[in-house]
Amino acid sequence: MSGLKLEHVTVSLGGTDILQDVSFEVLPGEMVGLIGPNGAGKSTTLRAILGLIDADGDIIMNDKPVAEMKAKDRARRLAYVPQGAPVHWPLTAERTVALGRIPHLNPWQEMAEADYVAIERAMRQTDSWNFKDRLVTTLSGGERARVLLARTIAVGASYLLADEPTASLDPEHQLQVMDVLRAEAGRGVGIVVVMHDLSLAMRSCDKLVLLYGGHILAVGTPKAVLTDAHVATAFNVKMAKWSDGTSDYMVPYAMLGD
Amino acid sequence: MRFLSYHKRLNFRVKKWGQVLLASCLSLGFPLLAAEPNLTEKQSLVSIDFCADQYLLALAERSRIQAVSFEAVGPRSFYGLRAEGLPTVNGSVEELIQMQPSLVLRTWRGGARAVKILEQLSIPTYTPTFFMSVEQGFNVVTETAKILNEEAAGKALISGYKTRLSALNAATKYTLKAVYMTPSGFTAGTGTYVNDIIHLAGFETMADEIGLMGWAPLPLEKVALTPPDFVIATFFGDPDVHVSHWSGGRHGVYKKLMGDLPVIDVPSSYLSCSGLFAVDAAEYIRAEAVRLGLIKRDAGD
Amino acid sequence: MIKILQKNSWVLNSFLLVGLLIAAVLSGMFGHVTLSVSEFMTASVGANSEGYNLIVQELRMPRILLGMMAGATLGYTGAALQGLLRNPLADPGVVGVSASAGLGAVTAIYLGVAAQSAFAVPLFAMVGALIATLVLMVLAARDSSVLTLILAGMGISSLATAGVSLMMNFAPNPMSLQDMVMWMLGSLENRTYEDLMLAGPLIILGWLMMIGVGQGLNALSLGSDAAHTLGIDLKRLRWRVVVGTAVSVGATVSVCGSIGFVGLVVPHFVRAFIGSEPRRLLLPSALMGGMLLTLADILTRLPIGHGQLRLGVVMAVVGAPMFIYIIFKTRGSMR
Numbered sequence: 070m071s072g073l074k075l076e077h078v079t080v081s082l083g084g085t086d087i088l089q090d091v092s093f094e095v096l097p098g099e100m101v102g103l104i105g106p107n108g109a110g111k112s113t114t115l116r117a118i119l120g121l122i123d124a125d126g127d128i129i130m131n132d133k134p135v136a137e138m139k140a141k142d143r144a145r146r147l148a149y150v151p152q153g154a155p156v157h158w159p160l161t162a163e164r165t166v167a168l169g170r171i172p173h174l175n176p177w178q179e180m181a182e183a184d185y186v187a188i189e190r191a192m193r194q195t196d197s198w199n200f201k202d203r204l205v206t207t208l209s210g211g212e213r214a215r216v217l218l219a220r221t222i223a224v225g226a227s228y229l230l231a232d233e234p235t236a237s238l239d240p241e242h243q244l245q246v247m248d249v250l251r252a253e254a255g256r257g258v259g260i261v262v263v264m265h266d267l268s269l270a271m272r273s274c275d276k277l278v279l280l281y282g283g284h285i286l287a288v289g290t291p292k293a294v295l296t297d298a299h300v301a302t303a304f305n306v307k308m309a310k311w312s313d314g315t316s317d318y319m320v321p322y323a324m325l326g327d
Numbered sequence: 328m329r330f331l332s333y334h335k336r337l338n339f340r341v342k343k344w345g346q347v348l349l350a351s352c353l354s355l356g357f358p359l360l361a362a363e364p365n366l367t368e369k370q371s372l373v374s375i376d377f378c379a380d381q382y383l384l385a386l387a388e389r390s391r392i393q394a395v396s397f398e399a400v401g402p403r404s405f406y407g408l409r410a411e412g413l414p415t416v417n418g419s420v421e422e423l424i425q426m427q428p429s430l431v432l433r434t435w436r437g438g439a440r441a442v443k444i445l446e447q448l449s450i451p452t453y454t455p456t457f458f459m460s461v462e463q464g465f466n467v468v469t470e471t472a473k474i475l476n477e478e479a480a481g482k483a484l485i486s487g488y489k490t491r492l493s494a495l496n497a498a499t500k501y502t503l504k505a506v507y508m509t510p511s512g513f514t515a516g517t518g519t520y521v522n523d524i525i526h527l528a529g530f531e532t533m534a535d536e537i538g539l540m541g542w543a544p545l546p547l548e549k550v551a552l553t554p555p556d557f558v559i560a561t562f563f564g565d566p567d568v569h570v571s572h573w574s575g576g577r578h579g580v581y582k583k584l585m586g587d588l589p590v591i592d593v594p595s596s597y598l599s600c601s602g603l604f605a606v607d608a609a610e611y612i613r614a615e616a617v618r619l620g621l622i623k624r625d626a627g628d
Numbered sequence: 629m630i631k632i633l634q635k636n637s638w639v640l641n642s643f644l645l646v647g648l649l650i651a652a653v654l655s656g657m658f659g660h661v662t663l664s665v666s667e668f669m670t671a672s673v674g675a676n677s678e679g680y681n682l683i684v685q686e687l688r689m690p691r692i693l694l695g696m697m698a699g700a701t702l703g704y705t706g707a708a709l710q711g712l713l714r715n716p717l718a719d720p721g722v723v724g725v726s727a728s729a730g731l732g733a734v735t736a737i738y739l740g741v742a743a744q745s746a747f748a749v750p751l752f753a754m755v756g757a758l759i760a761t762l763v764l765m766v767l768a769a770r771d772s773s774v775l776t777l778i779l780a781g782m783g784i785s786s787l788a789t790a791g792v793s794l795m796m797n798f799a800p801n802p803m804s805l806q807d808m809v810m811w812m813l814g815s816l817e818n819r820t821y822e823d824l825m826l827a828g829p830l831i832i833l834g835w836l837m838m839i840g841v842g843q844g845l846n847a848l849s850l851g852s853d854a855a856h857t858l859g860i861d862l863k864r865l866r867w868r869v870v871v872g873t874a875v876s877v878g879a880t881v882s883v884c885g886s887i888g889f890v891g892l893v894v895p896h897f898v899r900a901f902i903g904s905e906p907r908r909l910l911l912p913s914a915l916m917g918g919m920l921l922t923l924a925d926i927l928t929r930l931p932i933g934h935g936q937l938r939l940g941v942v943m944a945v946v947g948a949p950m951f952i953y954i955i956f957k958t959r960g961s962m963r
Binding site: 397417418419420421422424425427435437438439440441442443444447448541542 | 659660661679682683686687742743744745746748800801802803807817818819820934935
């Protein structure tokens with residue numbers, strides 16, 4: 070079964086290696102959490118996959134190197150929710166989501182039935198259909214995050230990459246976003262999410278990739294990756310762990326060295 | 328500093344000779360290029376800008392003038408009185424198409440574009456040549472008179488001017504220094520027609536003494552060191568409503584330096600059109616100098 | 629009525645097209661003589677009196693066509709640049725080509741060649757515009773960021789403006805100084821088919837370069853990273869918008885002088901009707917720009933000022949208050 074594979078990916082900028090020899094795989098329908106301390110190279114990894122920065126090594130999707138794909142082909146298969154996603158013009162929520170259909174349209178084409186269907190589905194999925202005619206600039210943080218997520222879902226890509234989609238959202242909306250991503254995974258979309266919240270990562274992700282200093286420290290199930298040793302090395306904190314039977318939780322409570 | 332003034336002088340000289348060359352080429356080529364008018368039969372002449380108006384009003388018989396420009400009337404126009412009662416135009420090509428004159432006289436309006444269009448539409452135009460001395464100016468007037476088929480009028484005008492010119496040249500020259508000034512502190516330096524007019528009137532100029540070339544700002548320090556004897560200024564209004572444009576609050580600095588220097592206000596019409604009325608202007612300045620007591624009346628004045 | 633116009637951009641476009649045609653006809657009617665609609669129509673095909681035919685065919689028609697093309701160029705490039713820069717205050721001048729064209733024109737006047745040939749000024753202006761365009765092309769091809777391009781444009785603009793000031797300072801006589809100033813104020817007076825043939829092909833070339841940039845500009849609403857991931861070739865987009873603007877605006881300014889405000893104000897007006905989506909603004913801005921400039925040109929023929937009113941001045945006098953009004957009305961809804 071082919072997926073999205075990173076093999077020995079290295080990124081250097083100005084002489085320093087930001088990412089070194091990173092290899093992991095994302096299968097269709099799998100939700101992979103990319104975690105690690107600030108500056109570990111999480112966003113860089115996403116940007117390398119998307120071709121936003123130059124990288125050595127191979128990034129392969131369904132047995133085809135991403136670098137050799139045509140821009141619109143790649144765009145149809147790989148969708149991206151950037152961090153702190155801006156919307157520069159006061160567009161309506163619906164028209165913002167409609168931008169996600171661009172990979173399917175040549176510059177002259179008007180949208181067709183299929184596009185409208187994809188937009189509506191994405192907006193209903195993210196519970197943003199009811200304010201589709203409101204201007205994005207008038208929406209609350211949570212509403213905006215849902216609209217931008219809908220925009221990415223509307224692409225209908227095989228893989229969805231999200232860079233801290235829950236940042237600055239309240240707990241309800243954080244859970245909502247993760248649930249939407251999980252639902253997409255359930256439909257066969259491969260998901261890579263960069264996250265800071267370890268509990269949320271544990272709860273939602275099938276697999277975690279722990280990055281530290283540009284290297285992969287650990288890859289595997291949340292339980293396997295988030296051991297005390299790994300957490301101490303990577304985050305330099307002590308975590309409190311507990312379980313309520315269904316889910317596991319982790320919360321940092323002290324810095325190491327206290 | 329020195330390099331700049333050298334450069335400016337060089338630049339000015341180059342430009343001056345360039346213009347002489349250009350003028351001579353144009354005087355050969357240009358009037359011929361604009362369609363040859365046959366004016367012995369047709370009777371309608373139109374001038375479309377201020378200086379062209381002056382030529383037309385000076386030379387042409389009134390009945391032959393179809394129209395002058397709207398700028399011809401009023402106290403700023405030397406022949407303003409002659410223009411009264413004549414039809415006026417804005418000078419647009421559309422008007423000229425409607426009017427179908429035998430000849431259009433112009434100096435600047437419309438630019439090379441208008442000349443081209445009018446040529447294409449078989450409306451002859453004539454642009455009097457650019458001149459740089461009084462004698463050259465006389466030649467241009469004579470040329471223009473010929474084109475307008477008013478040779479007699481041209482001859483009369485020029486012979487009158489020539490007599491007056493000789494009188495001015497023969498009159499007493501004084502070493503009194505004049506300075507020409509505009510309200511913004513500019514003066515007419517060596518090589519400008521205003522400077523030539525002041526010489527013609529029989530006086531020296533501050534600009535020559537300092538070595539200023541062309542239209543240049545007046546350096547106040549030089550004025551302080553070697554003050555002039557009197558000031559020449561232009562006024563633009565009605566002779567009855569005389570506003571001295573260079574005196575007043577914001578020229579206090581000049582006022583301080585100049586103190587109570589006598590001022591000769593020359594009507595702008597006399598100083599217009601690159602010195603077309605140089606003789607009139609020089610005579611005016613001289614007469615005013617007498618009136619103000621700067622000089623004594625000459626035998627021939 | 630506004631609601632109808634807002635629904636669909638092609639309702640707005642049709643409306644503007646009709647407006648443009650009406651403006652064109654009005655422009656054909658007014659001048660030294662006022663013609664009726666039918667007189668204008670018959671004269672334009674040479675079926676009226678000789679004088680009227682001449683006036684309409686040789687003077688008014690090229691003026692109308694050039695005015696529409698110039699206005700459309702300014703409107704379109706204004707909208708495109710605002711989209712590319714994601715800044716509602718951008719206008720075609722930002723690219724530096726208008727100022728360099730101005731430098732070329734002023735040089736022609738300074739050297740005295742302007743008086744000799746009707747095409748000295750436009751040709752010199754085009755050379756000025758070309759130099760600026762080449763600089764921009766090189767930068768755009770080097771994958772420079774938008775910021776670099778704009779800074780380059782501003783640098784070119786400053787340099788060109790300095791050059792113009794220098795030449796005005798050392799103007800050989802007050803007459804050439806006046807010529808320089810007058811040129812800078814913009815005009816469509818006495819423009820002929822030759823002017824149209826000089827500038828027309830380049831204007832159209834610029835337009836062709838910018839066809840289809842709408843989608844890319846839309847994608848840019850989400851930021852350059854997101855746009856890239858939506859499959860947009862950003863380097864090519866920048867090249868097309870910047871160089872396309874340089875070519876078409878350079879040609880326009882070379883023949884008509886500097887005309888401001890159209891590129892700045894028109895997209896704002898259009899936004900008031902159909903919102904801020906960059907792609908939807910392009911065609912309406914072109915149509916409205918053409919319409920606005922044509923109407924302004926009619927105003928220059930008003931009896932006041934003996935026909936001395938310059939086009940750039942009318943645009944500024946009418947455009948600036950419009951702009952201030954728009955700012956007040958939309959204050960706050962722009963981010």
